[in-house]
Amino acid sequence: MTQLDPSAEVDRIATSAKLGRKRDHTRDPEILDAAIDVLAENGFDGMTIDMVAARAKAGKATIYRRWPSKADLVLDAVACMKAGEIDFERLPDTGTLRGDLVAMIRPRSIEEAERKMRIMAGLFGMLSSSPELADAAHAAIIEPRAAVNRMFLRRAIERGEISRDCDVEMLANLIPAMAAFRLLLERKPVDAEFLVSLIDGVLLPAAGLDRRPSA
Amino acid sequence: MTQLDPSAEVDRIATSAKLGRKRDHTRDPEILDAAIDVLAENGFDGMTIDMVAARAKAGKATIYRRWPSKADLVLDAVACMKAGEIDFERLPDTGTLRGDLVAMIRPRSIEEAERKMRIMAGLFGMLSSSPELADAAHAAIIEPRAAVNRMFLRRAIERGEISRDCDVEMLANLIPAMAAFRLLLERKPVDAEFLVSLIDGVLLPAAGLDRRPSA
């Protein structure tokens, strides 16, 4: 790309081809993490490359050596956002749908969900203009949550706990959708009380299970 | 953008042919409408005052004579957003909760909801930094939709159709939340089929009504 001096350019190409020197790029993870942090705090438009560089204690040039533009950096950061990925091996398996769902209500997972929602909110402006980013965001942020619920529901169907006719896709999205709505649009906290009300008052009845006896 | 040329085309007379436009003392409504349009299409950060001025066929100075800043303009535009306000006199009253809810599914109201969601999406970046704007957006965009559902639910309770114990607040937000999630995060269309599935498969069962016999 950058040509400072013809002879130097030729020299660089020759050496790099001969030695095949390792492309370090060892700072990538720190930079991507910093990008996600800044994005979550400021949104796409409010985020600057200088902020990312400062947070990662990296030089701006280092970032531009690796990613051609801010948009590419954000796309990569979202796509690589494996931090807090769900470990399917350690998911609860309590024997009842309600047990599984309630077991997922932990400060840790709530916090994680809040963070992801904030990242998503920061991306809203870009989603319409960048389908690539929209897909990456969906895969990294929305899909993992729904997948867990889907698994719980399928398991409940297999064991005959709930009806085979119930709309698994709809129900798998129910908790994420209501949580996102409450957090982003209503700006109210998504706490255990809310989630239990949602599970007992909406999800389980819709899955064909009666309200719990207490009522 | 603008070329600095001493002997520029200052002497353009093209505009002099314009017809005598009636000068209302206030161009406020046109400007506010234009602001909402531009906001819905570009989001807060993507919207420029020049765009608003062009759309309203107004001068930039006219806008700044009325509102001290872009943020004030947007806040006012959202707060004054009465366009498409729900007419409570003409709401359906079919005698059943399902009838009322299904009667609300019309191209007109879906279109209106999509528009509001797009405006909301454009505001996301600002919501965290401006509580005033967040309140205005909530009151103008979210609350009216929920209020209608709340009324339907209360009416159904009064006539003994559904249980008095059901969570009216939660259920009133169910359709808006699922629609917003589907539209903004999943980027899928919110059509009649989706809404009917949601009503029959989730809302009515959660309200204590059985699934419809068809199954």
Add this chain to the structure above:
DNA sequence: CATATCCGAAACTGTTGAGTCTCGTATATA
């Protein structure tokens, strides 16, 4: 030490857009 690459810091360029200002014109009122 010699050589080569990578990196952080920071100066720099170019563009964009918020907010200001001026001016010519249309309208209203007297």
Add this chain to the structure above:
DNA sequence: TATATACGAGACTCAACAGTTTCGGATATG
């Protein structure tokens, strides 16, 4: 006609930020 005002058009200033370039220091290798 004279005067005052509101407006559209658009030039202007200024700051922020994307992206580029330079440079000096660190590190690695022989």
